[in-house]
Amino acid sequence: MKRLFAFLFAALMLAPAVQAAEAPDVLIRRLSTEMIDRIRADEQLQSGNLARMSELVDSVLMPHVNFQRMTALAVGRNWRGASPEQQKQLMTEFRALLLRTYAGALASAKDQSVRMKPMRADPADKEVIVRSEVVQPRGGEPIQLDYRLEKAGDGWKVFDVNVLGVWLVQTYRSQFAQEVSANGIDGLIRSLVEKNRSAGAAGTR
Incomplete structure (x- = not known):
């Protein structure tokens, strides 16, 4: 699961700024192609260099993802x-959690490719689902990989991803709801901080 998540989010990070007129399926195809090309050409990305990944997130991820909506949906x-401060902390820690999930497994995407499925949407739609498959090397079973996007003033934004039939936001929403019920919003923040701290310590050993 972590390797699949690595692949789909790397696709969003490793692309130039999106043009407002670009169709959602064209956007996903371009990002996926760019991701594969960049990974194949960069040994640091293949090794899952977290510092390099963080730089890419800060500079190019946010134009392609409505991360505030993604976090809000997950919570x-x-x-x-x-509170506004708690929301800010949740976004920071949720982003770090997602980053560490795919950064450690980024190298697994270097031999994969993406096959787009036919787009089923009306031109007037404000939200769409773009469906694709990750094609495995040596004839492995294709992996379902779908994106939910919303139409914004400066182009389409991703706000949820479906891997193997499971929507990412829904998965985290269940986990987060249990934590908030038991320990409140601050407890959820502490839980995310601890997960990120533990993952960071493990990555340095």
Whole structure:
């Protein structure tokens, strides 16, 4: 699961700024192609260099992902009850959690390719689903990889991803709801901080 997540988010990070007129399926195809090309050409990305990945996130990820909406959806109804500072902390820690998940497994994407599925959407739609498959080397079973995107003023933004039939936001929403129910928003923040700290310590050994 972590390797699949690595692949899909690397696709979003390793691309130039999106043009507003670019169709959502064209965007995903371009990002995926760019991701593969960059990984094949960069040994640091293949090794999952976290510092390099962080630089890429800061400079290019946010134009392609509505990360605030993604975090709010993952936190669910508890998001509105969080203070602005708590919301900021949740976004910071959730981003770090996702980053560490794919950074450590980035090298696994270097031999894969992406096959797009037919787009089923109306030109007037404000939200769409772009469906694709990750094609494995040596004839392995293709991996379902779908994106939910919303139409914004400066282009399409990703706000959820489906891997093997499981939507990422829904998966985290269940986990986060349990933590908030037991320990409140601050407890969820502490839990994310601890997970990121533990993952960081493991990565330095």
